[in-house]
Amino acid sequence: MERMKSLARYVLGPISSYGIIAALPDGKLRGLMGVYWHEYVKTWVFRGFLGLLIGYGCSLLLSNQYYLEAAKQMMAPLFWNIVVVIGLFFALFGILAHIIKVTPLSAYFMKSSRAIMSFASQVGALGFGAVLGLLCVAALQSGMNEFFDYLKSFVGVAFLIIMFILNLIVWWVAYCLRDDTPQPDYFVYVGEHKGLLFIMCLLMIVLLMMTSALAGLGA
Known part of the structure; x- marks a missing residue:
């Protein structure tokens, strides 16, 4: 039990002493949520939502499902998955370069990892907005009763x-x-x-790759 507690303290670090505020910039959740709303929801989620509705509207007006199907491509979970994995691999390379004291290479890989993760967050937000838009389309096409029955399902x-x-x-x-x-x-x-950062990145890569494999089997 004591070993488990020591491991938890090592993994959580300052979070074990100060709580969730240790994982927040300046320890303030309100400011973070404000940035999340303006830079993530209003910018990318809303555009994904609107883009899906525009594709649906074009398909209705022109009697061509191409536009709706094209808009659905914003929902790209496998693409999002592989982008995040690539970002994590860049972080691993940056850590290894740091260990062997190749500082310029380490800085390049870590900067690349941050850029790729930022791109992945935008792709994910766009896809989430498209999912919300598709739910609205489903409500229009199938009727509100069936829509809410689906939404209430597990x-x-x-x-x-x-x-x-x-x-x-x-x-x-x-x-x-x-x-x-x-x-x-x-x-x-x-x-x-x-070492902790390396293990965390490696575990996330394994988890995401397993998710992709399961999705491929399901397809």
């Missing part, structure tokens, strides 16, 4: 919740690593413990 709710949480995590990591954002204490802690 699968429908679980899909939305999982997609939202994953997108939020990727956005949060990308935002906290920006040059113009004060780094949270936990990010500083992880940055100082390269």
Whole structure:
């Protein structure tokens, strides 16, 4: 039990002492949510939502499903998945370059990782907005009763919740690593413990690759 507690303290670092504020820039959740709303929801989620509705409207007006099907391509979970994996691999390469003291190469890989993760958060937000738009289309096409029956089902709710949480995590990591954002204490802690960062990235890669494999089997 004591070993488990020690492991938890090592993984959580300052979070185990100060709570969730150690993972927030300046320790303020309100400011972070404001940025999330303006830079993520209003910018990318809304555009994905509107883009899907525009594609649906064009398909109705022109009697051609091409536009709706094209708009659905914004929902690209496998593409989002592989982009995040690539970003994590760049982080791994940056850590290895840091260990062998190749500082310029390490800086390049870590900067590339931050850029790719930021792109992944935008792709995920666009896709989430498209999912919301598709739900509205489903409500129009099948009737509100059937729509709410689906939305209340475990699968429908679980899909939305999982997609939202994953997108939020990727956005949060990308935002906290920006040059113009004060780094949270936990990010500083992880940055100082390269072994922990390496293991976390590796575990995330394995998890995402397993998710992709399961999705491929399901298809």
